[in-house]
Amino acid sequence: MTTRIVVRATINGEEMEFLADERDSLLEALRERVGLTGTKEGCNDGNCGACSVILDGRLVNSCLVMAAEVNESEITTVEGLARQEELIPLQQTFLEEAALQCGICTPGFLIAAKALLDQNATPSEQEIRYWLAGNLCRCTGYDKIVRAVLRTAAENGS
Amino acid sequence: MVTTERRYKVVGTRPIRHDGVDKVTGRAQYGADIRLPGMLYGRMLRSPHAHARIKRIDTSKAAALPGVKAVITAADFPPDEDEERVTNFGPFVVKFRWYRDNLMASDKVLYQGHAVAAVCATDQHIAEDALRLIKVEYELLPLVLDVRDAMLDDAPILQEGVKAPESMGQGADKPSNVNMHIHHEVGDVEAGFGEADVIIEREFETTMVHQGYIELQNGSAFWNKDDEVTIWTSTQGNFGMRDTTAKILQLPVSKVKVSPVEIGGGFGGKIHSYLEPIAALLSKKSGRPVKMYMSRTDVLQGTGPTCGTYDRIKIGAKKDGTIVAAEAYLAYEAGAYMGAPIMPGCMAVFAPYKIPHQRVDGYEVFVNKPRVSAYRAPGAPAAEYASECVIDELAEKLDMDPIELRLQNASVEGTTRADGYKFGIIGNVAVLEAAKNSPHYRSELTGENRGRGVASGFWFNIGQESGAIVAVNADGTVSLSLGSPDIGGTRVAIAMQLAETLGITAQDVKPQIVDTDSVGYTFVTGGSRTAFAGGWAAHEAALDVRRLLEERAAAIWECERADVAYGDDGVIRGPKDEDGKERSFTFKEIAAQLPDTGGRVTGRADTNKTSSGPAFATHIVDVEVDPETGKVEILRYTAVQDPGIAIHPSYVEGQVQGGAAQGIGMALNEEYFYDDEGHLLNSSLLDYRTPTALDLPMIETILAEVPNPGHPYGVRGVGEVPIIPPAPALHAAINNAIGVRMNKLPMSPRAILEKTILAEE
Numbered sequence: 006m007t008t009r010i011v012v013r014a015t016i017n018g019e020e021m022e023f024l025a026d027e028r029d030s031l032l033e034a035l036r037e038r039v040g041l042t043g044t045k046e047g048c049n050d051g052n053c054g055a056c057s058v059i060l061d062g063r064l065v066n067s068c069l070v071m072a073a074e075v076n077e078s079e080i081t082t083v084e085g086l087a088r089q090e091e092l093i094p095l096q097q098t099f100l101e102e103a104a105l106q107c108g109i110c111t112p113g114f115l116i117a118a119k120a121l122l123d124q125n126a127t128p129s130e131q132e133i134r135y136w137l138a139g140n141l142c143r144c145t146g147y148d149k150i151v152r153a154v155l156r157t158a159a160e161n162g163s
Numbered sequence: 164m165v166t167t168e169r170r171y172k173v174v175g176t177r178p179i180r181h182d183g184v185d186k187v188t189g190r191a192q193y194g195a196d197i198r199l200p201g202m203l204y205g206r207m208l209r210s211p212h213a214h215a216r217i218k219r220i221d222t223s224k225a226a227a228l229p230g231v232k233a234v235i236t237a238a239d240f241p242p243d244e245d246e247e248r249v250t251n252f253g254p255f256v257v258k259f260r261w262y263r264d265n266l267m268a269s270d271k272v273l274y275q276g277h278a279v280a281a282v283c284a285t286d287q288h289i290a291e292d293a294l295r296l297i298k299v300e301y302e303l304l305p306l307v308l309d310v311r312d313a314m315l316d317d318a319p320i321l322q323e324g325v326k327a328p329e330s331m332g333q334g335a336d337k338p339s340n341v342n343m344h345i346h347h348e349v350g351d352v353e354a355g356f357g358e359a360d361v362i363i364e365r366e367f368e369t370t371m372v373h374q375g376y377i378e379l380q381n382g383s384a385f386w387n388k389d390d391e392v393t394i395w396t397s398t399q400g401n402f403g404m405r406d407t408t409a410k411i412l413q414l415p416v417s418k419v420k421v422s423p424v425e426i427g428g429g430f431g432g433k434i435h436s437y438l439e440p441i442a443a444l445l446s447k448k449s450g451r452p453v454k455m456y457m458s459r460t461d462v463l464q465g466t467g468p469t470c471g472t473y474d475r476i477k478i479g480a481k482k483d484g485t486i487v488a489a490e491a492y493l494a495y496e497a498g499a500y501m502g503a504p505i506m507p508g509c510m511a512v513f514a515p516y517k518i519p520h521q522r523v524d525g526y527e528v529f530v531n532k533p534r535v536s537a538y539r540a541p542g543a544p545a546a547e548y549a550s551e552c553v554i555d556e557l558a559e560k561l562d563m564d565p566i567e568l569r570l571q572n573a574s575v576e577g578t579t580r581a582d583g584y585k586f587g588i589i590g591n592v593a594v595l596e597a598a599k600n601s602p603h604y605r606s607e608l609t610g611e612n613r614g615r616g617v618a619s620g621f622w623f624n625i626g627q628e629s630g631a632i633v634a635v636n637a638d639g640t641v642s643l644s645l646g647s648p649d650i651g652g653t654r655v656a657i658a659m660q661l662a663e664t665l666g667i668t669a670q671d672v673k674p675q676i677v678d679t680d681s682v683g684y685t686f687v688t689g690g691s692r693t694a695f696a697g698g699w700a701a702h703e704a705a706l707d708v709r710r711l712l713e714e715r716a717a718a719i720w721e722c723e724r725a726d727v728a729y730g731d732d733g734v735i736r737g738p739k740d741e742d743g744k745e746r747s748f749t750f751k752e753i754a755a756q757l758p759d760t761g762g763r764v765t766g767r768a769d770t771n772k773t774s775s776g777p778a779f780a781t782h783i784v785d786v787e788v789d790p791e792t793g794k795v796e797i798l799r800y801t802a803v804q805d806p807g808i809a810i811h812p813s814y815v816e817g818q819v820q821g822g823a824a825q826g827i828g829m830a831l832n833e834e835y836f837y838d839d840e841g842h843l844l845n846s847s848l849l850d851y852r853t854p855t856a857l858d859l860p861m862i863e864t865i866l867a868e869v870p871n872p873g874h875p876y877g878v879r880g881v882g883e884v885p886i887i888p889p890a891p892a893l894h895a896a897i898n899n900a901i902g903v904r905m906n907k908l909p910m911s912p913r914a915i916l917e918k919t920i921l922a923e924e
Contacts, residue, residue, distance in 0.1 A: 007230070007286050007288055007289060026286065026288055028288050029288075033287070036195075036196075037287070040198065041189070042189070042192070042193075042195075042196035042198075043188070043189020043190065044189070045193070045377070045378070045427070046195065046379060046456075047377040047378065047379065047459070047848070048459040048847065048848045049458060049459060050459070050847055050848070050849070052847060052848035052849045053377055053459075053848050055377055082189065083187075083188065083189035084188065084189040084190075086188070087187075087188050092184070092187065092188070096184075096187040096188065099183075099187050100179045100180070100183040100184070100187060101179065102813075103177070103180075103652070103811075103813035103814055103816075103817055105183070105186055105187070106428075106650065106651035106652060106814070106817055106818075106821060107376070107377075107378070107425075107426060107427045107428040107429075107650050107651055108182075108186035108187075108191060108425065108427070109193060109376075109377045109378040109425075109427025109428060110377045110427075111186055111187060112189050115187060130861075133856070134856040134857045135856075135857055137855075137856040138855040138856050138857040139855075140856070141375075141377055141848065141853055141855065142377070142856075143374070143375050143376055143377055143428050143430070143821070143824075143825065143853060144428055144650075144651055144817070144821045145817055145820060145821050145824070146817075146820035146821045146822075146823055146824030146854075146859060146862050147824070147855075147856040147859055148816075148817075148820045148859075148861050148862050149813070149816075149817055149820070150856070151856060151861070152861075
């Protein structure tokens with residue numbers, strides 16, 4: 006049997022309520038209940054980072070958070086990065102540096118890189134590689150992703 | 164770095180991909196993002212055993228669970244009039260029964276993770292609960308996991324009715340796990356080895372590895388009351404999936420439509436069908452749309468990784484470095500059903516070299532593991548790892564530079580491969596020269612436990628069918644409809660070739676992937692063919708547009724059609740007017756006139772290119788081996804490749820870097836661990852560990868362009884060959900660092916410690 010619960014949260018700046026199954030992970034709730042499918046499932050056990058979101062200021066794997074836990078929380082998903090039609094610098098740099106191929110890991114990398122730059126505006130290549138080691142990409146070999154983050158930091162860092 | 168100058172206006176530039184904004188904002192719709200009204204969730208029950216007879220399946224309790232709308236087993240598949248017939252499933256030609264039984268086992272399960280039943284329910288959690296209520300009674304059978312064990316006379320037989328190929332001589336016509344034997348021979352091999360001063364013969368093993376695409380397999384379907392089926396699935400081939408689904412479901416092809424979605428990586432692993440006919444049958448039974456997607460464990464256990472192999476290579480050379488003879492024995496696991504890439508393995512094994520006397524024997528062998536699928540240059544990484552390692556050892560023995568040895572023996576235009584194919588213009592030498600002259604190869608490497616390695620790779624690339632439709636809009640933009648799923652930037656690469664031919668900008672082209680009812684038949688995105696064949700189709704469709712616009716200009720100017728010419732600059736020029744003034748239209752000018760001068764125009768092309776542009780690559784790697792832990796750290800990596808002409812150099816570099824990264828993963832740490840009962844022990848991304856950002860350095864690329872004379876823009880194809888050189892290059896580098904030859908993949912810390920500790924004892 007399934008039991009539904011009401012969850013209230015601020016997602017991408019918008020206060021909302023949704024019904025989740027008590028067994029839903031935050032990832033499942035975002036994708037199947039709220040309809041924000043930009044956050045991707047790649048493993049459902051915290052090893053690939055495709056489902057990365059920012060939860061109350063912390064970078065998390067949304068597959069490892071229960072939907073019931075996020076009541077009264079603030080969540081940023083990939084859909085919440087761009088302001089209206091204006092891309093944030095990271096998104097623009099990812100496009101210019103061709104830092105994505107198939108694009109399935111891209112939402113997770115953008116969220117993770119955003120979380121990094123929010124706390125360290127000028128990370129070194131090694132710091133970027135260390136921080137992004139929780140996000141798997143199988144297409145790029147990471148080269149262009151790391152370059153995109155380095156360039157974003159260089160152009161926008163303090 | 165591109166070694167040659169740009170020849171074109173659009174080709175060779177780096178525009179932002181058309182689908183980019185959707186992909187950085189989360190708006191791009193991938194297969195599992197589909198939401199349909201009344202949609203149900205489907206889940207699959209899989210076998211816990213690697214080899215067992217199914218005695219009974221009881222689905223009654225699952226079907227009775229509230230929220231469950233349908234349950235199916237193999238018995239729900241429509242029967243075929245001849246289950247043993249050999250037929251096409253997309254690009255694969257196999258027995259009907261084998262293909263259907265891999266989708267869902269009927270009498271026997273042949274590997275852990277083999278599908279046995281499926282359910283759909285109103286909620287994914289209910290569907291999962293229902294799986295636990297299905298009771299399957301199994302009778303366990305003896306199993307075989309290793310390719311050499313499976314070839315023994317007393318091995319458990321997986322496929323009843325398969326007899327050893329006659330060409331194997333002894334033991335032929337007996338029940339066998341050997342499904343195929345390939346034999347190539349040129350020259351006189353014995354005489355060739357007789358001329359050799361140095362002969363090296365070595366054995367190699369590689370393990371089953373997975374493509375590791377981040378997006379899980381998915382498939383959604385709706386079967387309507389007119390018996391029309393619509394499929395949404397992340398596949399490398401919409402048309403192949405349509406045809407396969409129609410065949411399995413016994414429907415006319417016109418009743419099945421594959422609707423395009425984005426695909427999150429494939430690398431060969433998303434060509435076969437796993438879910439689509441099952442989602443369709445669940446939809447038929449429930450009357451509602453059904454969405455299915457796999458768990459990561461299901462992907463690793465139940466899709467198609469590439470095979471483990473056992474390989475023996477013998478190469479003979481004269482003292483001066485001239486290779487005179489070579490022999491290969493390649494045994495590839497098929498998994499449970501036919502599918503081992505033994506044929507390309509046999510054709511590729513010595514392809515980078517000009518060798519007068521060659522013999523190649525290859526075997527495809529059933530084992531109780533998942534049916535293998537294509538994986539980036541299928542069959543070549545194992546075969547060329549083995550041959551390249553022997554080439555490196557030969558260079559060491561002859562005290563020659565490994566690139567010089569390769570240059571001395573490099574296959575060139577006119578060289579005949581073991582399978583008899585004669586090369587046209589190829590970039591093998593250009594790539595080796597570029598590698599030799601690269602800053603990396605000319606740099607000095609010092610330090611303890613450090614070493615440098617190089618290795619080459621060859622891959623065929625393919626052409627095949629592609630369709631393109633180009634609609635000219637009145638504002639001078641064009642809409643380009645394509646049938647190739649875009650996995651890594653092919654929309655932009657194809658649009659650029661269209662733009663070049665029309666003399667417009669890439670931004671004025673809107674490329675889109677359309678459903679299987681809306682463009683001509685298009686073969687899979689695979690075989691490094693999409694920028695090659697898709698670009699060619701777009702070029703021909705653009706020529707069609709040029710012809711239509713020339714006709715229109717002639718009509719507007721009321722002149723002879725022959726007096727009008729469409730220039731490569733995108734300007735249409737006609738005869739001088741009565742006042743002696745030049746008459747011309749830019750593309751935008753004539754597009755604006757189309758609605759009032761006879762209507763808008765659409766160009767189209769259906770191409771079928773049987774030619775291809777073979778690809779060569781040489782990689783250079785510096786490593787440091789930690790003698791305490793056996794861990795190999797990559798200090799520097801350079802990949803040199805001939806892409807023909809790089810249409811969009813950024814995405815060409817990306818393919819090269821990504822291929823190298825997968826090759827590095829295969830070389831250093833990826834491995835399927837099975838216990839003796841055939842249970843996969845590392846079916847998660849924690850334990851099946853693909854390289855992370857921290858494991859790799861920047862991957863320098865050098866594109867040594869040797870245009871393919873058989874393509875309008877010189878394209879060869881890019882994606883596959885870069886996965887081949889990493890393993891043998893790392894083998895050579897590790898040997899140079901610590902003096903140990905690792906002839907088994909992966910060259911993991913454990914494997915290196917075992918070899919170094921054993922060597923000390």
